Amino acid sequence: MSGRILVIGGNAAGMTAASRAKRVDPSLEVTIVEAGPRIAYSICGLPYFLSGRVPNLSDLQLFTPESLRNERGIAARVSCRAVAISASQRRVTVVERAERAEATIPFDRLLVATGYRPVRPDIEGLEGPDVFTASRLEDGEAMGERLRDGTCRRAVVVGGGYVGLELTEALVERGLEVTLIESSSQLMSSLDPDMAAKVEQELDRRGVRVLTRRRVRRIQRTSEGLVEAVELESGGLRIGADLVFVDVGVEPSVALAEASDIALGPSGGIAVSERMETNLAGIYAAGNCAETRHLVTGAATLMPLGTVAAKQGRVAGENLAGRRSRFVGAVGTSVVKVFGVVAARTGLSEREASAAGYSTLDSTITGRFCASYFDRDAEASVKVTACRQSGRLLGAQIVGHPKAASAIDVAATAVSAGMSVEQASQLDLAYAPPVGALWHPLLVALNTLSRAF
């Protein structure tokens, strides 16, 4: 199947799809248009550039347009914004920053992989210098420069999601005094409150001031326009700050799709078939702009995760190249490391399960992930949640030592397979004293939970 493949968006989903399509059918002419100046970077690595662990931003880039053309035969046009899609005329209108004029690019099959954009909270004084987000590599460049001049002493992080937590760690490692402000009652809304509390304890231990149930009203600026403090609602607490980092969530970038008659789903993301095709034939969508079927609830949801975006991109790429591949869905598995602990989750939390209408049973245990004589500290809390009626394992959460992180993948696999608590409790997991436990803590949690039925 030859033809012209156009991909809008040059990161996880778009890059993967373009590469996969070209690999499946090398005769295809594959073009990526990317609104930003760079393609194929790891935005997840940004906190580690800011902490100083990654020396150069370019270390987070897998390809430049040049290397992509040379190594994979794919054309990438950067600083090139798609502004309209014409399904009937099979072309996309773009504006290239260098040209400042519109141009059109024809396609036979199209992928929309426009990703997400950060939610902008309603805070006075948000616009201007010293306030940063982290959705593009350029954000890290600007923030890195600001940190390099050595005048930053105090930072406020607005939003206690995983990016806020990673940034908090990075800023503390850079020697800043950090206050983390979260409007809801807990950090990490993807965890249940009891598990999130363990993450908050770690931040406390590391000297981070955590304020929950507090909203930022205003960012106070000096007469030169620089940030000098953050003022909270209700009480008017004022926190001195030289820098503010904002991450209060993301939303799918769907303006272009919406304006082009591409249908959105109930979640607000682009509705796609299992083949990642939109309502318009030959036009696909993948990544954080598209919906993902949740394998537990069956619902079309938003899962703004790089892992899911890459898998969707792979399937979309195969279909762009004429194969018939399908993406089955995902279970929302994620992990974050903050200082000495990891927090991981998969499936449904107790709260999410209740919201989805399940009557749940759950159990939480603390277990060790290797023999105590190898690492006395390798402990973590494991929480498992099940459906009271069916006995099905709905989800798991883990907070503790980094050695516990990959146990979430075991739970994710069991959840994806639709295993009952009883089935999962007999999983044949590996043990040797340096790297495991005779009774894997996940099995201990499941055994405990099975007694509740």
Place this chain on the structure above:
Amino acid sequence: MSGRILVIGGNAAGMTAASRAKRVDPSLEVTIVEAGPRIAYSICGLPYFLSGRVPNLSDLQLFTPESLRNERGIAARVSCRAVAISASQRRVTVVERAERAEATIPFDRLLVATGYRPVRPDIEGLEGPDVFTASRLEDGEAMGERLRDGTCRRAVVVGGGYVGLELTEALVERGLEVTLIESSSQLMSSLDPDMAAKVEQELDRRGVRVLTRRRVRRIQRTSEGLVEAVELESGGLRIGADLVFVDVGVEPSVALAEASDIALGPSGGIAVSERMETNLAGIYAAGNCAETRHLVTGAATLMPLGTVAAKQGRVAGENLAGRRSRFVGAVGTSVVKVFGVVAARTGLSEREASAAGYSTLDSTITGRFCASYFDRDAEASVKVTACRQSGRLLGAQIVGHPKAASAIDVAATAVSAGMSVEQASQLDLAYAPPVGALWHPLLVALNTLSRAF
């Protein structure tokens, strides 16, 4: 359900069963008889006592008969060998070392958990001082004493299975020069040759002399009977040695069962139902003396693993207490750490799958288990094997950095669930740069394999 529960064997399966039965029904009178002088120890920890990491052998013991009685209300009689089971009279004849006379213990329900015994190879000069195995804690005591006197400089390890490898590492850590002799063409017969070769490379790097396809003919002893060398067959190579460790495999301890009309299965282990019941009503068997259903082949097999023994013991304990629990089976998941690498496997290797009649496809990749800026060395090879006809994932093997170890549990879960390569390749696994990869190496291996179909 009240009554007298008797358990023969006081380790993984027996201890777990006794504890579980008593917990399910505290009115039960539960007694363990154990032929050796100790109960409830971690034989897997023995290499780490010998290396010096575990200071005292008692650190590997979870319970003494006293603490077991006080904490769990279970009686344990040690140095007490069961010599006959009378199913019709519901009693077991025992010989207590202290008494040197037979006694009988009545039971209402019985568990045979006699474990395994090491295979004794046919080697001249094997009997006598300075030759050790590691099947009981007492073996470690004797070997520890021999090492403590400081006169051991050279050791020969006979058998390249996982215990032989762990012992090799321990002896090297104690400063000994070690030669490892394996009669077959590769170490670790549970791995395919290509994967086992990576373990052999690690031993080479650490200065261990590995001789494969060589058999020991004779252990040469001084006039005082001490070991001075090991002589090989074919060629007559002579290797100077002060100590010999032998681990050439294990077999189920079934002499008592056989003599008592308890039926064995085709594998040579005790045949059991899903409830862990033998052919004799009310008489159960669990652990390394019993068969285990392989969840891939469906065959009754021997899986001499502590993890499987503990799970069987748990199920047997519930049934001893009157519940109706069942053990579904296992997939032979195991892991061993040798110096800087782990070697893990689950399901069927390519060779095992071929032997079981499958036509297989497989793929091997090398991947990194966290971002390179967190640990450049966190690499491992992952091999996945599938059924060519059905597409079902049959097994996986991993050799490399210890961070890769728990990925085998993900594969074990997918294999247990009967997933196809395609299903498993889309598993939603966690990623954050410090603890994972955007494309988990297991998924990379599965994606590569899926292209072979």
